[in-house]
Amino acid sequence: MSQLRPVAGDDPAGGASSGPDLAALLRSCGKGDQEAFAQLYDATSSRVVGLAVRVVRDPAQAEEVAQEAFLDIWRTSGRFDPAKGSPLGWLLTIVHRKAVDRVRSAEASTRRDTSYHQQNQPVEHDSTAEAGVASLEAGRVRSALQSLTAVQREAVELAYFGGYTHTEVATMLELPVGTAKTRIRDGLIRLRDTMGVAT
């Protein structure tokens, strides 16, 4: 399955530079083409599950989030607008929102309760999502992250991967109230400019 994984490449706004044309697949999905959706799933599931696990932590819950997200992606596929962003960005935005909703509603107690994790560990699941894949893109992202200040990086990671609100991030990083949102924004802008994300 991993060989089908598209690489975002240097043209995030234009979609995948290798692998299937996700925008075309989404268009077909919008018309009810289940075969196109299966291809979309194969091309994106490792990313979707990886992001869900990173945010939600508990693999079983992360799979539920991924399942719900894919259903939403199917439902709303006809509303994807390539003029407004890349297919992968659109899709991961849906996944991220679902994952954040899940951790917020479950509250921090559940997601960091290790005994809960152990009880719910599915046998066949590889939970080492964070090990990641040594793709060029991942390396590029990691080095771009190094261009941020330590506070910017921490704020972005706590918000995006931790699912914390900016006010929670401010408390965690002992920043004055109202400044974490600026750190998050500044950090993302610097990442964007370093990575050359089309706007």
Add this chain to the structure above:
Amino acid sequence: MSSDIHALSGAYAVDALDDIERAQFERHLADCPSCTSEVASLRETSALLAETTIGTPSAGLRDRVLADIASVRPLPPVVEPAPEPHRRRRVVTLLAAAAAVVAIGTGGIVWQQLSDDRPPDQFVALQTASDVRTFTVPVGDGGSATVYVSKKLNEAGIETNGMPRAPSGSQYVLWLQHGSMMTQAGTMPDGSDNKVLFSGDAASADGAAVSVEDAGTVPSQPSDDVVAVFSFDA
């Protein structure tokens, strides 16, 4: 707040706002093209962060997902400009199902209660749906508004008790939120105690809101005067 609100773009792009801030920022987005384009670019950027988190889906996930979608019809595309107001204004009250017309505010604007395609017991069906979720917020001085949502029925409805009258010349308008999109979902009839079903796609909505709008208008975005916000995530 308004001078500062642009600074929320990054936190919004990574879902790091609370529900109230998110609703505020989304209203701001409707009128701020520069924030809209900034959010788009920051979302693209944040999605790249996911490059570092490749996971391994379980063998069963693919089958479950493909089984899920087989029974769900994709939503139609959003057609712009917004659909004609007549259809969007499907407002039903249980109490006033028989009432054909309602006068709103002092402007005397009149519209029809389009109750033809919704039987009066539909609100009860919603309230008693097996998967119904309820969200209550206080409104005005001692009043309350409760939203019921059922994914199974694809319905949402609002029940108000002791809700203050909309200011003269204005009316309460209902909204459903899907992601960053607010879609008009009907209007509230006059009076402080009402039961109204939302029009539109309730099953996939992330939230709902009630705003104050000029009577007789059908805005495509809520005004800044939002009197109640319901997040379906809680």
